[in-house]
Amino acid sequence: MFLTQRGRFRSRGTESTGEIRGSFVKMPCERKPMRYGHSEGHTEVCFDDSGKFIVTCGNDGDVRIWEGLDDDDPKFITVGEKAYSLALKNNKLVTASSNNTVQIHTFPDGDPDGILTRFTTNATHVTFNSSGSRVAAGSSDFMVKVVEVSDSSQQKTLRGHEAPVLSVTFDPKDDFLASASCDGNVVVWNIKEQSQLISWPLLQKTNDVSNAKSLCRLAWQPGTAKFLAVPVESKVQLYERGSWDHVSTLSDDLLTQLVNVVAWSPCGQFLAAGSVGGSLNVWDVSSKLCVERQKHEKGFTVCGLAWHPSGSQIAYTDTEGCLGLLDGLRTSTSNSTNTASKQAAVTKPAKDYDALFDDDDDDRVMDEGQSDTNSPVKKPIAGGDDDDDDDDFLMPATGRVRSRAILDDENSLDTGSLKLGQEKFGDDDNTGSGVVPAAPLVPLRPAYEGPMPTPPQKAFQPGSTPAHLTHRFMMWNSVGIVRDYNDEQDNAIDVEFHDTAVHHAMHLTNTLGHTMADLSQEAVLLACPGTDELASKLQCLHFSSWDTNKEWMVDLPQGEDVRALCLGQGWAAVATSALMIRVFSIGGVQREIFSLPGNVVCMVAHGEQLLIVYHRAPGFDGEQALGVQLLQFGRRKRQLIHGEPLPLSHRSYLSWLGFTAEGTPCYVDSEGAVRMLNRSVGNTWTPVCSTRETCKSKSDSYWVVGIHENPQQLRCIPCKGSRYPPTLPRPAVAILPFKLPLCQTSTEKGQMEEQYCRSLLFSNHFSFLSSSGYEIDEEAQSQSQKDQQELLMKMFALSCKLEREFRCVELAELMTQKVVTLAIRYASRSRRMALAQRLSEIALEKSNQIQEVEPEEEEEEEEDYSSVRRPSGSGQSEAAQGRHSSRRYQEEEEEQEEEQREEEEGREMETDEASETKKRVNLFAKEAVSPVKTNLTPITKGGRANPFKVLGSGKPSSASGQPRVTNILDNMTTSRKSFPLSGPAGKQNKNTVLKPLAPRPKTKTQSTLLQMSGTKASNKKTQQNTQPAADTQKQPEAPPPASPADNTENKRPKTGFQFWLEENRKSITADNPDLEETDVIKEAMGRFRTLSAEDRLSWTERAKTGDAADLKKRKRAEGGAEGAEIEKGQAEADENSAKKKKSLDPSSKLSAFAFNKN
Amino acid sequence: MDASEVEFLAEKETVKIIPNFSLDKIYLIGGDLGPFNPGLPVDVPVWLALNLKQRQKCRIVPPAWMDVDKLEEMRDLERKEDTFTPVPSPYYMELTKLLLNFASDNIPKADEIRTLVKDIWDTRIAKLRLSADSFISQLEAHAKLDNLTLMEINTIRAFLLDSLNCLYKLRSNQHPGSSKGQFADF
DSSP states (O other), X not given: OHHHHHHHHHHHHHHHTOOOOSOBOOOOOEEEEEEEOSSSSOOEEEEOTTSSOEEEEOTTSEEEEESSTTOSSOEEEEOSSOEEXXXXXXXXXXXXXXXXXXXXXXXXXXXXXXXXXXXXXXEEEEEEOTTSSEEEEEETTSOEEEEESSOTTOEEEEOOXXXXXXXXXXXXXXXXXXXXXXTSEEEEEETTTTEEEEEEEOSOOOSSGGGOSOOOBOEEOTTTOOEEEEEETTEEEEEETTTOOEEEEEOOTTOOSOEEEEEEOTTSSEEEEEETTSEEEEEETTTXXXXXXXXXXXXXXXXXXXXXXXXXXXXXXXXXXXXEEXXXXXXXXXXXXXXXXXXXXXXXXHHHHHHHHHHHHHHSOOOHHHHHHHHHHHHHHHOSSHHHHHHHHHSTTHHHHHHHHHHOHHHHHHTHHHHHHHHHHHHHHHHHHOHHHHSOOGGGOTTOOSOOBOOOOOOOOTTOOOTTSSEEXXXXXXXXXXXXXXXXXXXXXXXXXXXXXXXOOEEEXXXXXXXXXXXXXXXXXXXXXXXXXXXXXXXXXXXXXXXSOOEEEEEOOTTOOEEEEEEOSSEEEEEETTTEEEEEETTSOEEEEEEOSSOEEEEEEETTEEEEEEEEEOOBTTOOEEEEEEEEOSSSOEEEEEEEEOOOOTTOOXXXXXXXXXXXXXXXXXXXXXXXXXXXXTSEEEEEEXXXXXXXXXXXXXXXXXXXXXXXXXXXXXESSSSSOOSSSOOOOEEEOOOOOOTTTTSHHHHHHHHHHHHHHHTXXXXXXXXXXXXXXXXXXXXXXXXXXXXHHHHHHHHHHTTOHHHHHHHHHHSOHHHHHHHHHHHHHTTOHHHHHHHHHHHHHHHHHHHHHHHHHHHHHHHSGGGOOOOTTHHHHHHHHHHOOOTTSOHHHHHHHHHHHHHHHHHHHHHHHHHHTTOOOOTTSTTOOOHHHHHHSOOOOOOOOOTTOOSOOSOTTOTTOOSOOOOTTHHHHOSGGGOSOHHHHHHHHHHOSSOOOSOOOBOOTHHHHTOTTSOHHHHHHHHHHHHHHHHHSOOSBOOOOOOHHHHHHHHSOOOHHHHHHHHHHHHHHHHOTTOOHHHHHHHHHHHHHHSOHHHHHHHHHHHHHHHHHHGGGGGGOOGGGHHHHHHSOHHHHHHHHHHHHHHTOSSOHHHHHHHTOO | OOHHHHHHHHTTSEEEEEXXXXXXXXXXXXXXXXXXXXXXXXXXXXXXXXXXXXXXXXXXXXXTTOSHHHHHHHHHHHHHXXXXXXXXXXXXXXXXXXXXXXXXGGSTTHHHHHHHHHHHHHHHHHHHXXXXXXXXXXXXXXXXXXXXXXXXHHHHHHHHHHHHHHHHHHHHHHOHHHHHHHHHHO
C-alpha cells in the first residue's frame, strides 16, 4: 500500500514542481555538543516566546527551563511522574503528565494554574493555537480535545480515531485541526463542527504510541497556513490547505530513516525534520532544497524539535533525554526570500538535468558517502552568497553536471557526453571561485559512513574528577588531595596532605574560579581559564618558601588559556591553548618556553622529568592519536622521548598519566590498562596491569591515584558504577598487584616467567636513578636481583624436570656465575652430565668476563660505590666471587677472610660517613619529606632498637656504640635527622637541585648477597631483613644476609663451647655424617654438657682470651643467632643479658612515638 | 571480669586506619604493625587506632559491618529470631562504643549506628534475661551460649551465678533429707 502511494505521490510531485531530491545548500551552522537533559525516554523541547529560554520536559516528570545550552543549573518544575508533552505560549506552560491530565503552570515561576482537561489515559501531545487561546490535546484514549485556556469548561471533543492519537496541530487560522493517530490516519478536523474533514491513510498501523515507529508530529505552516507538513516514512509530505492536495514531498537522499518530528521555522520558509536515526534536515520549502543536514552525534532518535523565535537556532532532544542545539542557521526571512527568489531562477534550467540524474539515482544503490561528495558542489546552484550566485549566472546549467562529473565516476560514465568538455571547465572554476575548496569541510558531513574522526579527548589533569561537578577532586596524588566545592553558598578549595608533616591542610576561597590544580611537596599550583575580561591566571602557593611571600600569580597573555599544568621539583610547567609549554621556577621565574606539536591532553612532572601527552593527529573510529614527549630538565636538559605515539587500548582514551614514585612514566587508559615505560627496551611501553580484570562488574572501575615500583603497588580507588569517585563519603584507597599479561600464567612456568619479567621491569628504575645521579636503595636493588636469580634457579629446576635441557642452558645464561655453579651442582646431582658440561662452560665464560672487569673495579668499589653503575648480573657476581666464602670449607680460611672483611668495613665506615654528605640522595623515595620541613622538626629520638623486633636485623642495638641511630620512629618525621652529623647536611641542601632525602644505606652485603646455598630458612630471614630497610631506606646498616650456617661460626664472639666445637666438629660429623648443621650443633651441645666442670672451665678461659681479639667482630654479630646463643655457653650469658638490658629500655619505640607528637 | 576488661580485650581487634604520617614497620609483642604510608589504609589494633586518632594522626575506616543498612538488617533478624543470631563482630558493642566515642567524625551516620547497635544490644539482652528466667523457672541444668558475645555473658554472669547459688542453697534447704549434710557445710 505504501509503495504504491509513494509512487503516486512521486509522480505527481515530479509533474507539478519537480521532486527535488538530493539538492543541498549548505548553511554553515554549528552543532553544539549534546548535554544531559532528562532521564532516558521521550523528551520534548520548545522555546519560550522571547526565545530566552529553552524548555524541555522528559520522562522524569520535570520541566526544565534552560537559559542556554550551557546552563548547568536549570530551573525545574515538577509536573508529575512523567511528562509526555509540553507547549508554551503567553507564559502559560501546558503539560501532559502521567496522571492523565493536561495541566497549566505559569511560566517561568512554575506555579500550578489548574487542570485544563482530563482523559481516561495519558495525553500524548499538547499544542497551542497560534494566538495561545486554545489548547489541543491528543490522548491515548483515541480522543482529541480542544480546550479554551481561559475557560476550561469550553471543550470540544473530536472523536473518530481508532487508535491512540500521535500528534495534533492547529491550523494557524484556527479553523482546522490536524491529528495523526496510530490507526494510520492523518485527519483534518473542522473544529467548529467537530467533524472530520479529510483523512489520509498515510501511516503504518500500530496499537500504541510506544510501538509507533514514528511519532509523526504534524506541523502547519505558520503565517500563511498554506501547507500542512506530514512526516511519512523518510519524507515529509506537504498538503495544501483548502484543496487538501498533496503538493510536494521534501526528501533527501541521505535521509533514509523514518522522520519522527517536523517543525516549521517561525517565518514559514523552512521546515526542519528530525528522524529516528538521528538525522536533522532543514529544507527550504519554496525551493524544496535541503539547506542543512546534521546528524545527531550518537545517532539517537530525535523526538523533540523546536525553532528559536528568531529562526537562528533549532533545539532538539533525543530519546535518551539529551538536549542539543543547532546554532547559526541563516534563515532570517529577508535573506531567505532573497535567495529563494534567486534560486527559483536558477533551479529552472537545472531541472532537466535533475530529472536526468534522479532516475539515475533511483537505479543505483545509493552510496551515502558518494552522494555526500556531491553535495558540496551543488552549492553553486542555490548558494546564499553573492559569489555563488555570480558563479551561477556565469554557468547556470552546468554547475551541477560538471561537478558530478568530477566527483562521481559512476555518474560521469552515464553522462559521458556532458562530461567531456566540462571537466576542464570545472577545474578552472573550482580553483577560481573558491567555493568548492571551502565546501568539503569534514565535520558537517552527517552521513559520511567511512572511518569517522574521533572527537579529540579534552585536556585533563590526572587524578581529577570532571569539572562540571559541584564537589570534585581537582587533584589526588601521592602528596595529597585538592578538592573544589562549587555550590551556591561558596566556591572554595580544600588542600589536604596525606602526610601532615608536609604542611597542614589549607582552605582557600576560589574567587578566581580555578579549575585545575597540582600539588607537590613544595607548592600548590592552581589555574583558571580566561574569560572575556580576565586573562587566564596561574597561581602558585609556594608554602615551602622560606621567605614570607608564599604566593605568586601570573597572567597569561590575552587569549591564551591554561590547559594543563604540573609541578616538578623546583619548577612548574603549564601547557596553554596556544600550543605552548611555559616553564616557571617554583619561585615564579619564567624559565623556558617551547611549542608543542599538538593540543595538550595531559602533563605530569616528577623531579626533573616532564611528561607531556598531546594530540598527534585526529584519530579515527574511536581511537585517539596521541603523542608523548619526555623531557628532562635540571643540569642536563634533554628530550628522552621525542614525540612518539602513545599506545592505547583499542577505542580508548587516556585516563591517567603519571610517574611511579620512583620516577618511571606510566599511564592508564579508559580500558583500565596500565602501561609503564620500559627503559631497558628502548623506551617502550609495557602493560603491567589491567584494572578492568579485577573489577567485579562492567560498570565498575578503578581510579588510579599512584603507582609504586618498590614495593609493587598500584594505588587506586575502587568506584562502583562510575569512572571516578565522589568526594563524599571519602573514598578509600585500595592496592592492586601488577601482573604482566604473559601467556599461560596459570601454569607454574608461566607464573615464574611473569614474576621474573615483572621483577626485571620493576627494577629498571634502579639503573635509571643511579645513571641520572640519584641515590638508590641498594638494599632493595640487591633484593630484587636476588629474587630474580632465585626465580631463574627455580625455572631452571623446572626445565630440568621437564627434560628441557636447551631451555636450561638459556636460563643459565641469564644467571650470575655464582648461581650457575649451583645450577651445575643441580644438574650433576640429577645426572644430567651433558647439561652440567655445558653449564660449566658458561660458568667459565662468566668468570672470565668478571676477571676482566675485576682489576679496575675492585679498587674503585670501596670509595666510589654509589657512582658505579653496575650491570645487573655481572657486577654482582664479581663481588660475590671475590668475597665468596664457600661454606663448609676450612673455617680458618673463613676466619681470615672475616678479619679482612672487618677491616674493610672499618675503612668503609669512615669513607661512608664522609661521603654521605656529598651524595645526592634519592628524593623520590617514598617517604620523601621536604628538607626544609625536616630541619624544623626537633630530634627527639634516642638510639634505641625495638625490643620486639624479631627479625634479627643486622645490628639490633647498635652495640658498637656507633653514633648512628637506628630507631625507626625517625621515619615518622624525617629521615634526615637520623644523622647527628647535621652540619654537612645543611650544606647539602644547597648545592643540588635534587634534595637529599635519606641516608644511603651503606651495605657491604654484596659479598654474601647471592649465596643461594643457604637453607630456606635463612633465605627467608634475609628477605625479612631487607624488607623493612627497603621500605624506608632507614636501616643504616644492612645486615649481612648470609646464611647462618655460613656465618654464625665466624661472626659472633667465640664461647668456650664454640672453641670446643671447632675442635670436635669433625669427629661429630664423622660419627653422624647425615646430620644437618643445626643438628650437629645440638649434638655438640649434648656432648659439651657431658664434659667435666674443669674441662668446660678451661674451654671458657680459652674463649675469653680469644674473645678480646674478636671484640671487633661483635658488631657484626648476627641478631638471628642470638636465640641460639642464649642456650649455648655460659660465658655468652653475660653478654646477652647486657644486650637485653639495653633493648628493654623504657623509651621503647612506641612511647617515643607517643611523645613525639607535633 | 568486668566490663573494662572485656573492653581491653576488644581493643585487640584490628581496624583499618588511614594514617597521615609515614612510619616504618613497628615490631611489637603482639606482632608487627605497618608500615604506615600517608594515605594508604593499614590494619592496626583498635587501641593504636584510637590513640593515633586522638592525636589526629589518622582517620579510622569503620568496619564493614558498621553500616546502617547492614545493622538494620541485623536488628530485624535479631528481633525476628527467638535465638541469638550471629553478630558481626564478637566485640560489636565495645567497638561501636569506642569508635563512636572517639572517631564519630570518621563514621558516616554515627548517630544512627549508635541507635541501631543499642537496639540490637537491647534485643539481645532482653532475650538473655528471658532465657535466664526460663532457665531458672524450668530448673534446667545447663544452657547453650551460642552466638553470645563476651560482653553479653559478662553482664549477666555475676548476677546469674550468684542467684543460682542462692537458689541452690534455698532448694537444698527445702528437702530435709539432703539438707543436713549440706547445711553443715555452710
